[in-house]
Amino acid sequence: MKRFILKRLALMIVTLIGLSVVVFIVSRVAPGDPAKLAAGPDATEEMVQVIREEFGLDRPLVIQYTIYMKGLIQGDFGRSIRTRHLVWDDLKNFMPATFELVFVSISFSILFGILFGILSAVYRDTWMDHVIRFFTITGVAVPMFWLGIMLQLLFSAKVHLFPLGGRLDTMVLPPPARTHFFLIDSLLAGDWGTFANGFHHILLPAFVLSFPALASITRINRAEMLEVLHKDFVLNEKAQGISDRLIIFKYALKNALIPTLSMIGLRYGWMLGGTILVETVFNWPGIGNYAVGAAVYSDFQPVMAVTIILGLNFMIANLLVDLGYGFLDPRVKYE
Amino acid sequence: MKPVLEITDLKIEFDTFEGTSHVLDGIHLSLGKKDTLGLVGETGCGKSITAKAILRLLPVPPARLVSGEILFGGEDLLKKSDEEMKEIRGRQIAMVFQDPMTFLNPVFSIEEQLVDVISAHSNRNGSRKEIDRKEAKKKAVALLGEVKIPQPDVRIKSYPHEFSGGMRQRVLIAMALSRSPQVLIADEPTTALDVTIQAQILKLLHELVERHGNSVLLISHDLGVVAKVCRRIAVMYAGSIVENCSTEALFNEPFHPYTQGLLNSILTFSKRKDAAQGIQGGIPDLIHPPSGCRFHPRCSRAMKICEIEKPSPVEAEKNHVVSCHLYPVRKVKSF
Known part of the structure; x- marks a missing residue:
């Protein structure tokens, strides 16, 4: 087990290096001259050259990459060429917003995905199953950004039920920072007003971000439950007089969760990518929004940093999923 | 002796894609207290369906009850509610299934499964649950010892x-016997095992039911297996019982042509000089079953009446019931 985790961590480093190479090359071959964009429309060629030299953009690609990686190892993501901020400082500001949104969304999709999957399977071909299936097909078919805009039009523009965007109202101060998750911090501070406000704000974006994942988790859990409920061992459990509730929620569910877990891992990755769209639509002050803002100015460093952070996060999630298999299935051995 | 379990004229049909399959065509069976009855027949003759029908484990639809009753302790199981059946399953009538490889839940430990079965009916009053589980575990270990699993406290x-x-x-036998059911139904419990293991399991089963005094319905396609354990044997063909008598009578003087054919199909080294004969023809199509006696197309002694009329059970000798037109009609009530 320990060896397995160490091995996977080592592999993660290799993957990260690969990721950094790809991201680096893509950012450098992309059209647009970051120095020119940073210097502004009125800058002379000399001024642009000064910026190029300052950020090392005039040096060969291999040297640039080496310098970048040397910094990265020490936790230095470089400087934004446009704002001249240290990228790490920006990340520290924007990351919690993204991870709070993703955390709420993935928890919501896992919890309700599994629940709806069970209900849909147990009440197969009833109205409940039909309703759930209608929404799951919608969920996998509708693009996130479109759903986001539609919900904004409906609930923010037509009916003023939810705010259009942001993490909190402008008049509400963020709670004292401990976990940097506003929902948790406000609760820790006992500040119910701020909690309610934060909750009100996160609802729509979290729903939009979780909808496709919720749909696919529901679908796969329904299919797996249906299969497991027809297995021999379920028949035996019925014949032994074990209650339906125990059979469904304990004996069948644990079997069904094994494939569902793969789907959760996969959907988590999609969700991390989806934050870029959802944050943009809902003006959510996270790293997705931050990366988009930088990309418009060919400002590479933030984009690379965000890509690496999201990539690392996905890798950790995958490791957790693989460990989860061992928890669910005693036949899995980590060698 | 009043029977514990009595099946009269049980007719069950299955709605299939190709049409209605007339699976059980009026079954008559009775099982006395502490009796051991073997149910023998070819694959597909309806043995397992009969067993599952007793515990009401057949999926409805496609299964459909046409007529008949299954009396257990004087009450018709077919008229019980689902809740009442749950009280009976495992507690009063238990079942051991055919394939031990697929009838245990792969992702739960033996302990978990046994303890849940043992406490399946006792934990209605939730407050004493933990104590119940501890006691249940003790009982589970004892049961594993009783079915001769070495080091039961470790292996559990x-x-x-x-x-x-x-x-x-x-383990499945331990599970089925855990609540000392009045009736134990064993559905081909040794079919999936090696011949040497078969003998061990049969011996164990025999010892246990002798000690606990359960009534046993043993289902098998193997006459040899049934002969080792059962006092009486019922022979089934295409959905009806064709012969029902003591084990000795069946082997010494079988009445029904089908039973005679079955016995002629057994390979033995001693006694017989000629090779095993087998029975001509194949298992009938139960969607379009043969008219009259379902065995007549394969019967060497078929008469005209066999095509037209289904023979009724006749007590040809004391305690020896046969359903065949070769024997004079003399209706019997119980057998």
């Missing part, structure tokens, strides 16, 4: 995949 922590087929069947 194992998962099904760590057990051999024979050991798993022992």
Whole structure:
């Protein structure tokens, strides 16, 4: 087990290096001259050259990459060429917003995905199953950004039920920072007003971000439950007089969760990518929004940093999923 | 002696894609207290369907009850509510299934499964649950010892995949006997096992029911298996019981042509000089079953009446019932 985790961590480093190479090359071959964009429309060629030299953009690609990686190892993501901020400082500001949104969304999709999957399977071909299936097909078919805009039009523009965007109202101060998750911090501070406000704000974006994942988790859990409920061992459990509730929620569910877990891992990755769209639509002050803002100015460093952070996060999630298999299935051995 | 379990004129049909399959065509069976009855027949003749029908484990639809009753302790099981059936399953009538490889839940330990079965009916009053489980565990260990699993207190922590087929069947037997049911239905309990293990399991089963005094319905396609354990044997062909008598009578003087054919199909080294004969023809199509006696197309002694009329059960000799037109009609009520 320990060896397995160490091995996977080592592999993660290799993957990260690969990721950094790809991201680096893509950012450098992309059209647009970051120095020119940073210097502004009125800058002379000399001024642009000064910026190029300052950020090392005039040096060969291999040297640039080496310098970048040397910094990265020490936790230095470089400087934004446009704002001249240290990228790490920006990340520290924007990351919690993204991870709070993703955390709420993935928890919501896992919890309700599994629940709806069970209900849909147990009440197969009833109205409940039909309703759930209608929404799951919608969920996998509708693009996130479109759903986001539609919900904004409906609930923010037509009916003023939810705010259009942001993490909190402008008049509400963020709670004292401990976990940097506003929902948790406000609760820790006992500040119910701020909690309610934060909750009100996160609802729509979290729903939009979780909808496709919720749909696919529901679908796969329904299919797996249906299969497991027809297995021999379920028949035996019925014949032994074990209650339906125990059979469904304990004996069948644990079997069904094994494939569902793969789907959760996969959907988590999609969700991390989806934050870029959802944050943009809902003006959510996270790293997705931050990366988009930088990309418009060919400002590479933030984009690379965000890509690496999201990539690392996905890798950790995958490791957790693989460990989860061992928890669910005693036949899995980590060698 | 008043029978514990009595099946009269049980007719069950299955709605299939190709049409209605007339699976059980009026079954008559009775099982006395502490009696051991073997139910023998070819694959597909309806043995397992009969067993599942007793515990009401057939999926409805496609299964459909046409007529008949299954009296258990004087009450018709077919008229019980689902809740009442749950009280009966495992507690009063228990079942051991055919394939030990697939009838244990792969992702739960033996302990978990046994304890849940043992406490399946006792934990209605939730407050004493923990104590119940501790007691249940003690009982589970004792049961594993009784079915001769070595080091039961250690092995109980194992998962099904760590057990051999024979050991798993022992666990299933322990499970079925855990609440001392009045009736034990064993559906081909040794079919999936090696011949050497078969003998061990049969011996164990025999010992246990002798000690606990359960009534046993043993289902098998193997006359040899049934002969070892059962006092009486019922022979089934294409959905009806064709002969029902003591084990000795069946082997010494079988009445029904089908039973005679079955006995002629057994390979023996001693006694017989000629090779095993087998029965001509194949298993009939139960969607379009033969008219009259369902065996007549394969019967060497078929008469005209066999095509037209289904023979009724006749007590040809004392306690020897046969359904065949070769024997004079003399209606019997119980057998």
